[in-house]
Amino acid sequence: MSRKLFSDALEQRLDEVLFASPSHRSAKKLADGLEQLDRAQQERVLHWVGVAAQSYAEIGYLVASLAPKALERLDAAGFEAWVLAGLDAYDRHGGQAAMALLRDLDGFCAGRDHADATARLDESEARLGRFLQGLSGRPLALSAGAFAHTDSETVFLPAQLAALPSAADNRRLYKAMAALLWAQTRYGTFGSTAVDIGAALSRWEDRERALRWFAALEAIRLEAVIGAELPGLSAEIAALRGPWPEALREAVGRLGRHDAAVSHSLTFLAECMAGEQEPPQLPHAGAIDLDAVLSVRAARIARDSETVRRALSTLKGFGGRQPSGEQTLAVNTEGGKVEFTLDGEVAALPPEAQAAAQSLLQDLGELPPECLVPAGPGAWQPTHREGSEGSVADALTRHREPHRRYDEWDYRRRAYRRGWCHLFEVNLAPGDADYVAKVSLRNTALINQIRRRFEMLRGEDRLLGRQPEGEEVDIDALVDAAGDRASGAEPSARLFCRRIRNERSLAAMFMVDMSGSTKGWVNDAERESLVMLCEAVEALGDRYAIYGFSGWTRTRCDIYPVKRFDEPYDAAVRARIAAIEAKDYTRMGVAIRHLTHLLEAQPARHKLLVTLSDGRPDDFGDEYRGHYGIEDTRRALQEAHERGVRSYCVTIDRHGADYLPRLYGPARYTVLDDVKKLPLKVADIYRRLTT
Amino acid sequence: MSDTRHATAPKLQLTGKEPYYQPIRDEVALFESAHRRRLPVLLKGPTGCGKTRFVEYMAWRLKRPLVTVACHDDLTTADLVGRYLIIGNETVWVDGPLTAAVRAGAICYLDEIVEARKDTTVVIHPLADARRILAVDKRGELVAAPDDFMLVVSYNPGYQSVLKEIKPSTRQRFVALDFDYPKASVEAGIVATEGQVDAETARRLVKLGELTRNLKGAGLDEGASTRLLVHAAHLIADGVEPATACTAAVARALTDDPDMTGTLDDLVRAVF
Ligand SMILES: Nc1ncnc2c1ncn2[C@@H]1O[C@H](COP(=O)(O)OP(=O)(O)OP(=O)(O)O)[C@@H](O)[C@H]1O
Ligand SMILES: [Mg+2]
Numbered sequence: 001m002s003r004k005l006f007s008d009a010l011e012q013r014l015d016e017v018l019f020a021s022p023s024h025r026s027a028k029k030l031a032d033g034l035e036q037l038d039r040a041q042q043e044r045v046l047h048w049v050g051v052a053a054q055s056y057a058e059i060g061y062l063v064a065s066l067a068p069k070a071l072e073r074l075d076a077a078g079f080e081a082w083v084l085a086g087l088d089a090y091d092r093h094g095g096q097a098a099m100a101l102l103r104d105l106d107g108f109c110a111g112r113d114h115a116d117a118t119a120r121l122d123e124s125e126a127r128l129g130r131f132l133q134g135l136s137g138r139p140l141a142l143s144a145g146a147f148a149h150t151d152s153e154t155v156f157l158p159a160q161l162a163a164l165p166s167a168a169d170n171r172r173l174y175k176a177m178a179a180l181l182w183a184q185t186r187y188g189t190f191g192s193t194a195v196d197i198g199a200a201l202s203r204w205e206d207r208e209r210a211l212r213w214f215a216a217l218e219a220i221r222l223e224a225v226i227g228a229e230l231p232g233l234s235a236e237i238a239a240l241r242g243p244w245p246e247a248l249r250e251a252v253g254r255l256g257r258h259d260a261a262v263s264h265s266l267t268f269l270a271e272c273m274a275g276e277q278e279p280p281q282l283p284h285a286g287a288i289d290l291d292a293v294l295s296v297r298a299a300r301i302a303r304d305s306e307t308v309r310r311a312l313s314t315l316k317g318f319g320g321r322q323p324s325g326e327q328t329l330a331v332n333t334e335g336g337k338v339e340f341t342l343d344g345e346v347a348a349l350p351p352e353a354q355a356a357a358q359s360l361l362q363d364l365g366e367l368p369p370e371c372l373v374p375a376g377p378g379a380w381q382p383t384h385r386e387g388s389e390g391s392v393a394d395a396l397t398r399h400r401e402p403h404r405r406y407d408e409w410d411y412r413r414r415a416y417r418r419g420w421c422h423l424f425e426v427n428l429a430p431g432d433a434d435y436v437a438k439v440s441l442r443n444t445a446l447i448n449q450i451r452r453r454f455e456m457l458r459g460e461d462r463l464l465g466r467q468p469e470g471e472e473v474d475i476d477a478l479v480d481a482a483g484d485r486a487s488g489a490e491p492s493a494r495l496f497c498r499r500i501r502n503e504r505s506l507a508a509m510f511m512v513d514m515s516g517s518t519k520g521w522v523n524d525a526e527r528e529s530l531v532m533l534c535e536a537v538e539a540l541g542d543r544y545a546i547y548g549f550s551g552w553t554r555t556r557c558d559i560y561p562v563k564r565f566d567e568p569y570d571a572a573v574r575a576r577i578a579a580i581e582a583k584d585y586t587r588m589g590v591a592i593r594h595l596t597h598l599l600e601a602q603p604a605r606h607k608l609l610v611t612l613s614d615g616r617p618d619d620f621g622d623e624y625r626g627h628y629g630i631e632d633t634r635r636a637l638q639e640a641h642e643r644g645v646r647s648y649c650v651t652i653d654r655h656g657a658d659y660l661p662r663l664y665g666p667a668r669y670t671v672l673d674d675v676k677k678l679p680l681k682v683a684d685i686y687r688r689l690t691t
Numbered sequence: 692m693s694d695t696r697h698a699t700a701p702k703l704q705l706t707g708k709e710p711y712y713q714p715i716r717d718e719v720a721l722f723e724s725a726h727r728r729r730l731p732v733l734l735k736g737p738t739g740c741g742k743t744r745f746v747e748y749m750a751w752r753l754k755r756p757l758v759t760v761a762c763h764d765d766l767t768t769a770d771l772v773g774r775y776l777i778i779g780n781e782t783v784w785v786d787g788p789l790t791a792a793v794r795a796g797a798i799c800y801l802d803e804i805v806e807a808r809k810d811t812t813v814v815i816h817p818l819a820d821a822r823r824i825l826a827v828d829k830r831g832e833l834v835a836a837p838d839d840f841m842l843v844v845s846y847n848p849g850y851q852s853v854l855k856e857i858k859p860s861t862r863q864r865f866v867a868l869d870f871d872y873p874k875a876s877v878e879a880g881i882v883a884t885e886g887q888v889d890a891e892t893a894r895r896l897v898k899l900g901e902l903t904r905n906l907k908g909a910g911l912d913e914g915a916s917t918r919l920l921v922h923a924a925h926l927i928a929d930g931v932e933p934a935t936a937c938t939a940a941v942a943r944a945l946t947d948d949p950d951m952t953g954t955l956d957d958l959v960r961a962v963f
Pocket of ligand 1: 714742917921
């Protein structure tokens with residue numbers, strides 16, 4: 001390990017990471033405190049102080065001042081957890097809460113000691129999220145909430161669970177809660193066309209009590225319904241909850257059946273409400289916040305019907321552009337899968353319409369006729385007014401001449417807007433010259449691992465046969481020559497094999513999202529993954545380039561060269577990687593078009609465009625937001641494909657998965673639910689893509 | 692033609708017993724039409740969804756011998772078409788599998804065509820269009836395919852590597868049949884029959900398959916194929932405890948990622 005830093009050096013480094021501090025306090029005192037630590041600890045502290053300061057300078061300051069004390073009591077992982085807990089508190093509850101949490105070091109350490117019995121949502125979240133996705137149905141987001149419930153799009157769970165004696169049990173409790181909430185959205189708790197839950201529950205004067213009973217009865221019913229298809233899961237839930245309380249015995253007899261419907265629960269609810277009893281507490285079952293559900297659900301149904309109706313209107317011969325006589329649409333929902341047939345032939349809807357139909361089926365139990373009326377031309381409501389967009393920004397940037405102009409696809413017009421986007425290549429001012437070295441220092445093991453793996457790929461030699469000279473005799477050629485000689489033909493003299501290094505002939509372009517939404521950890525993760533990537537690709541010897549993009553309306557689409565194809569991976573490039581930061585908006589289409597243009601000029605046989613972003617295209621003014629941006633991006637990817645550029649999109653956005661298949665239609669993509677995985681995953685993906 | 696001796700090519704056999712194949716859509720009728728009309732066929736679909744089995748079944752049904760070649764990136768033209776061997780003091784020509792199949796009017800199945808080198812793929816071009824001939828360059832021979840000969844190739848579009856894509860000039864010679872995992876009830880029938888398990892076990896295995904397929908693109912490159920479900924069924928039929936069988940045959944076969952393994956274990960436990 002390198003020598004430890006002394007106070008002066010520390011002070012300078014602290015000044016760099018805390019530069020935004022409004023307090024103008026000298027870093028001198030902080031530096032003195034850190035002097036006693038060893039170098040690895042110092043680097044760790046400086047790193048986390050920097051991370052914290054990006055959210056809020058005061059937190060960075062506090063972390064630096066408490067770090068020596070914290071490191072006396074916490075190991076590396078503990079220290080990281082402590083800072084993260086503080087940042088988490090900041091995100092959720094603001095600066096005061098964060099400072100309080102960080103100052104309460106005793107509390108934090110005590111919590112960590114007892115942590116072995118507590119399950120924390122943030123630790124189980126990724127696994128639970130994937131579990132819910134596996135159970136399928138509509139995608140459900142997962143989030144921390146004051147109590148366990150769902151609004152039918154997000155499952156809210158408490159941030160910590162300590163109800164059961166061991167952490168493993170508490171983690172299982174999370175799973176049971178999540179599964180039951182998923183089942184509420186899946187098996188009709190919130191009604192259907194036949195059952196109006198809102199009306200059914202407003203019958204009761206004490207609606208709160210009715211909802212508590214309803215939640216308990218549904219917990220019984222849903223556990224049984226889950227058991228039909230997922231017997232293992234219902235058994236696990238049953239084991240966790242233990243025997244049902246006496247007060248629910250009768251309900252269990254009546255509702256604990258595979259085929260029980262919500263109407264049965266409602267019938268039984270009437271009997272419960274007639275009595276005086278309060279429903280027993282069920283720690284494994286969530287509550288029902290009916291008002292939250294009903295508004296979310298109504299909005300979704302409206303949206304989904306609209307999507308389906310629009311898709312139907314484009315089906316040829318069905319209310320579409322060329323009506324060719326009367327055709328009949330039939331919907332088959334057998335096995336829970338919606339299938340449309342038009343005069344007996346299966347009609348494939350675009351994926352997002354298919355998903356919307358599936359979602360309607362889940363919400364309504366059927367596809368009611370009004371959702372199957374194709375939207376007439378009148379339903380297309382172009383909201384755009386020419387020239388209304390971002391006029392202030394237009395004025396601000398008008399004086400510059402763009403380097404290039406690019407067309408943009410307007411899906412409403414089904415045409416390009418010619419020369420619509422003004423593209424500027426903007427140079428990044430060099431950032432911290434030591435950034436890359438620091439990241440490398442923190443990730444030595446990982447980088448070595450990546451480098452080894454990639455070097456192995458590079459070492460893939462190929463044996464070239466039928467050479468005039470070489471290190472081995474080529475038996476095939478020898479035999480052929482003998483054959484030729486025998487048949488009187490002139491035998492070839494190319495009788496040797498030669499080992500050659502495989503020519504990969506590949507040019508890769510990495511396009512990095514520098515929009516404002518990447519501020520903070522996403523941006524950090526992007527930069528760190530670039531460090532890993534450069535190591536990896538350098539080991540391979542492929543040609544590659546890195547460009548960042550961001551912008552502000554169509555008249556200021558900025559592209560930031562980080563590394564051009566013909567530049568070596570040198571100090572200047574490293575300083576530019578450090579300078580990648582969150583700027584403005586995400587107009588993705590034009591960036592893809594420009595980088596495709598650059599890639600096209602490369603002499604390589606295979607061309608690869610890898611985008612790193614945090615999700616949806618978006619720009620100032622509402623135009624590029626939503627459908628328009630998605631369609632334009634999709635179009636740009638398609639154009640790239642037509643020009644022989646293969647795209648791969650890496651997205652950090654667990655909850656955006658529903659629009660991604662549409663957005664990335666012509667490309668391949670992957671979604672990461674956790675920014676921390678980005679650096680590792682990106683190198684891995686690159687390897688998979690190019691071997 | 693050269694006067695070298697013609698080595699006895701391996702005799703092509705007809706499939707004796709009817710292979711078990713459960714039709715999914717109209718692929719049997721389409722394949723038969725293509726055969727009658729002498730059109731080559733491209734089978735597209737994810738791994739383990741029954742493409743190979745389908746070709747075996749069709750060969751049996753059409754009473755044609757089947758020649759299968761698993762393509763790989765070292766496969767040369769000679770490996771397909773044939774080469775001279777030296778036997779004793781003589782050079783002897785041996786037909787490659789493709790030539791043998793053409794001569795015999797067999798069905799030639801090139802499995803995973805994208806794996807083959809691009810220059811190898813080109814020899815099938817004249818065979819896969821209206822000419823229906825195979826050029827055996829070394830012998831200066833053009834072999835015309837009899838009417839019964841049929842070329843079938845398979846291809847898994849789920850590949851991620853940009854280096855493995857099928858060229859349009861190749862792809863546009865074929866009638867393409869899309870394969871995918873069948874709907875749950877049908878797939879359960881396949882798993883029960885192939886894996887020799889009862890209907891309920893098969894149904895649960897298919898449910899597990901469905902759950903893993905929901906994770907495609909969200910941590911898994913592919914969900915569990917029918918093949919994996921059949922494997923699990925076999926283990927269960929052999930007395931292995933179902934959850935253990937699924938963990939070994941499905942969960943561990945799908946991923947090495949420790950996070951993902953945890954999720955798959957949860958799903959296995961949910962079903963069994
Ligand atoms: N329709 C079907 N009828 C009968 N068996 C099937 C069917 N579909 C799948 N199977 C079962 O799945 C197994 C795998 O199928 P097969 O080997 O044909 O897959 P494949 O599509 O050729 O896969 P790959 O692309 O990996 O070669 C078969 O051995 C068989 O047990
Ligand atoms: Mg196969």
